[in-house]
Amino acid sequence: MEVHVGRTSLVAGVDWRVDYGQRWVVLGRNGAGKSTILSVASTQRFPSAGTAVVLGHRMGAVDLRDVRTHIGFVGANQRLPDAENHHAHTVVLTGYSGSVLPLWERYDDTIRDRAAKLLELVGCADLGDRPVRVCSQGERARVRLARALMADPLLLLLDEPFAGLDMPGREDLLLALENLTRAQPELATVTVTHHLEEVPATATHALLVRRGAVTAAGPIDEVLTNDGLSACYERDVEVHRLNGRWVAQARAVR
Ligand SMILES: Nc1ncnc2c1ncn2[C@@H]1O[C@H](COP(=O)(O)OP(=O)(O)OP(=O)(O)O)[C@@H](O)[C@H]1O
Numbered sequence: 384m385e386v387h388v389g390r391t392s393l394v395a396g397v398d399w400r401v402d403y404g405q406r407w408v409v410l411g412r413n414g415a416g417k418s419t420i421l422s423v424a425s426t427q428r429f430p431s432a433g434t435a436v437v438l439g440h441r442m443g444a445v446d447l448r449d450v451r452t453h454i455g456f457v458g459a460n461q462r463l464p465d466a467e468n469h470h471a472h473t474v475v476l477t478g479y480s481g482s483v484l485p486l487w488e489r490y491d492d493t494i495r496d497r498a499a500k501l502l503e504l505v506g507c508a509d510l511g512d513r514p515v516r517v518c519s520q521g522e523r524a525r526v527r528l529a530r531a532l533m534a535d536p537l538l539l540l541l542d543e544p545f546a547g548l549d550m551p552g553r554e555d556l557l558l559a560l561e562n563l564t565r566a567q568p569e570l571a572t573v574t575v576t577h578h579l580e581e582v583p584a585t586a587t588h589a590l591l592v593r594r595g596a597v598t599a600a601g602p603i604d605e606v607l608t609n610d611g612l613s614a615c616y617e618r619d620v621e622v623h624r625l626n627g628r629w630v631a632q633a634r635a636v637r
Contacts, residue, residue: 384433386419393419394595397433401571401588403537406564408582408603409575411592411615417575418542420592424573425456425540438537452481455536457527459546463515471518471526472498472511478533501529504566505559521552525559532563541574545581553581561585579607584627591615 385395394416401407401424409417422428423435426447435442440450455478463474473485475498480486490498502511505525510518515526524544531539545553563570564585576582582589582603589606591599591614598615599606607629612620619634 384430407573407588409590415592416595453537455531455539457541459543468514475529478530539572579629579631
């Protein structure tokens with residue numbers, strides 16, 4: 384598929400398939416087209432040419448409202464419904480109703496219990512009655528994740544979920560994602576990130592994007608190589624695996 388705006392091509396020739404239980408990371412330089420690809424996967428944007436099939440439904444051929452209820456989305460700049468000083472538990476509940484404001488009549492005891500369990504899953508069990516407005520960025524990132532999971536998605540998309548987090552915050556979110564894999568191994572996830580250090584140890588596949596085109600896609604060990612990353616970033620990149628995780632360095636241009 385491809386996406387263009389007017390005469391400008393944002394991405395082209397993207398031929399990519401995600402299966403249930405796969406956990407993808409998407410890497411590439413600023414402006415490479417990662418968010419554009421994610422916006423098609425989340426059905427927010429239609430391809431300009433070619434086809435996109437999301438959760439078995441071809442975009443353009445079906446009403447996407449139903450499909451969207453099965454897609455969880457976590458974005459770095461996504462605003463939480465915090466305008467009215469809602470507590471973290473309430474914010475997670477709004478993920479069930481897919482609403483900005485809580486729809487209290489829709490949350491029975493089972494749903495409330497589920498929200499509490501998801502806060503526990505993401506390591507925020509103690510934050511339930513804390514106003515989200517006072518939560519740290521790292522805590523909010525995990526509350527956002529719990530909120531996205533509340534609708535029980537089949538596909539979870541995360542666009543730079545680590546942005547702005549310090550090192551412990553990053554590790555806490557990584558642990559939450561790894562716990563999620565254990566709890567819901569069939570869930571398909573796609574995480575856009577800029578740093579190899581943010582790739583969860585449980586990631587299975589990687590998609591590399593350069594200037595609107597895919598340079599590599601496949602099992603993570605085959606894709607996150609020095610050659611693969613150097614081609615994607617157009618710099619010499621050296622990558623190592625350390626305790627199941629990834630560390631990388633790009634050579635500066637002198
Ligand atoms: N509506 C639009 N009109 C014109 N150009 C656009 C539009 N949306 C995105 N672009 C351009 O398309 C390219 C890809 O953008 P995209 O946001 O997908 O990149 P990205 O890889 O997610 O970048 P980053 O890592 O900086 O977030 C960029 O050059 C961007 O300026």
